[in-house]
Amino acid sequence: MPHSRFPEQLPDPASQLPESDIPSAVEGTPNPVPNSPSVAFARSAEPDPIESDALSRAQAGDNHAFSQLYSLHKRRIYSLCLRMLGNVAEAEDLTQEAFLQLYRKIGTFRGDSAFSTWLHRLAINVVLMHLRKKGLAVISLDEAMEPAVEERAGRSFGAADLTLTGAIDRMALEHAIDKLPAGYRLIFVLHDIEGYEHNEIASMLDCSIGNSKSQLHKARLKLRDALRVYPRQEAQQ
Amino acid sequence: MTTDSNNSSCAKFQAQLPELIGSGEIASAHSHIQSCELCRALLADLETIAQAARQLFPVEEPPDDLWEHIESAIKNERGSGETG
Numbered sequence: 427m428p429h430s431r432f433p434e435q436l437p438d439p440a441s442q443l444p445e446s447d448i449p450s451a452v453e454g455t456p457n458p459v460p461n462s463p464s465v466a467f468a469r470s471a472e473p474d475p476i477e478s479d480a481l482s483r484a485q486a487g488d489n490h491a492f493s494q495l496y497s498l499h500k501r502r503i504y505s506l507c508l509r510m511l512g513n514v515a516e517a518e519d520l521t522q523e524a525f526l527q528l529y530r531k532i533g534t535f536r537g538d539s540a541f542s543t544w545l546h547r548l549a550i551n552v553v554l555m556h557l558r559k560k561g562l563a564v565i566s567l568d569e570a571m572e573p574a575v576e577e578r579a580g581r582s583f584g585a586a587d588l589t590l591t592g593a594i595d596r597m598a599l600e601h602a603i604d605k606l607p608a609g610y611r612l613i614f615v616l617h618d619i620e621g622y623e624h625n626e627i628a629s630m631l632d633c634s635i636g637n638s639k640s641q642l643h644k645a646r647l648k649l650r651d652a653l654r655v656y657p658r659q660e661a662q663q
Numbered sequence: 664m665t666t667d668s669n670n671s672s673c674a675k676f677q678a679q680l681p682e683l684i685g686s687g688e689i690a691s692a693h694s695h696i697q698s699c700e701l702c703r704a705l706l707a708d709l710e711t712i713a714q715a716a717r718q719l720f721p722v723e724e725p726p727d728d729l730w731e732h733i734e735s736a737i738k739n740e741r742g743s744g745e746t747g
Contacts (some may be wrong), residue, residue: 526737
């Protein structure tokens with residue numbers, strides 16, 4: 427019997443992230459981030475001695491060491507911001523904000539989780555805070571999206587011309603993700619790219635687990651639609 | 664009539680899909696999948712998308728001057744902390 431290849435079946439990494447270490451996604455409210463993250467981001471579990479050394483020195487106030495930490499993590503944090511926001515200028519601003527937050531809070535990192543995991547969660551919270559300030563209600567995104575979503579999903583009943591299996595072009599996928607509506611992109615990035623579980627996403631976004639599952643499913647359906655169109659668009663260019 | 668019936672069972676199955684997939688159940692083992700080529704293809708596509716997404720590691724490089732902005736903001740913050 428074939429096994430599903432959905433990432434939901436991956437085991438949870440055992441990393442722990444103390445709640446007190448990370449900024450709340452909403453200022454003045456309890457930190458909504460769960461303390462058992464399963465972060466695909468931190469796939470390389472071995473501590474990096476260069477990072478450990480830079481971290482210790484940065485915590486002691488060494489600014490050069492802090493710049494080393496920036497160099498080590500800038501790509502991941504910037505890419506995360508870019509994927510969550512889909513906008514270069516905002517991604518730059520929030521990468522800056524994430525590292526500023528890091529500067530302010532680096533002394534509170536206690537090493538209960540991998541530093542990269544902790545920093546990653548910090549950056550996600552910075553992005554979520556930004557989105558909330560912008561008025562994006564991440565909970566009621568269903569209503570914010572075009573009403574045709576459900577109909578588009580239903581179209582698959584008669585869609586015999588698909589079959590993406592084994593043939594997804596990386597660029598096409600990146601492009602399709604960029605084009606997703608903000609709420610779908612957020613949940614897709616958090617779950618399918620960054621490796622968070624639905625219960626973690628629900629806690630981060632303050633929505634139900636069912637809502638997270640439903641929105642992820644719709645995001646994948648939209649990507650499927652987009653990826654089926656993409657090769658034809660490319661061929662016409 | 665048969666088509667309507669098929670569509671109805673497809674609709675029913677697809678309505679269950681978010682929960683089936685999200686709860687980690689083996690959706691491909693569902694009885695409907697065994698008999699429905701369209702839903703089998705749909706499931707395969709969704710699995711392929713999820714798999715492909717997991718391969719998307721960060722590759723984007725921030726602009727070179729971003730560190731200068733961060734450094735400047737840190738200096739400002741430190742300065743205002745000292746004077747305040």
